[in-house]
Each structure stands twice: as C-alpha cells, then as structure tokens.
Amino acid sequence: TLTEPQLTAPLKKGQVVGTIDFQLNGKSIEQRPLIVMENVEEGGFFGRVWDFVMMKFHQWFGSWFS
Structure with missing residues (x-):
C-alpha cells in the first residue's frame, strides 16, 4: 500500500513510500x-x-485495458 495515491519525484534512496502486506490464505x-x-x-x-x-490517458482509458 502506498502512503500517497501517486508518487512524485524527486524520491530519495531509502525513502519509505508505503508498506508491503504479505498474506497467506x-x-x-x-x-x-x-x-x-x-x-x-x-x-x-x-x-x-x-x-x-x-x-491522463490512463485515467480516461485505463479501465479498458484492465
């Protein structure tokens, strides 16, 4: 899960941008x-x-390709 809905540069090495949730069953x-x-x-x-x-292209037409 990202902490922000969209990442924006600049990003620094080591910066935490979210969490990964490992799931089993x-x-x-x-x-x-x-x-x-x-x-x-x-x-x-x-x-x-x-x-x-x-x-913008992805926002408008992204659902067509999912």
Missing part, C-alpha cells in the same frame, strides 16, 4: 516497508508533460 502474516532503491530525480519540462499526458 487471506491473512496478513508479515508487513514490510516499501523503500525507494535509488534516487529518482524530477524530470525535465518535456518529461513532466509526457508523464502528465500518460497519466
């Missing part, structure tokens, strides 16, 4: 932190525009 047996493995820098202008377009 529908019961939680272990929880561990979900940790960023390497730094993720904020993208440039065109990269951010592309990401915005792709996220």
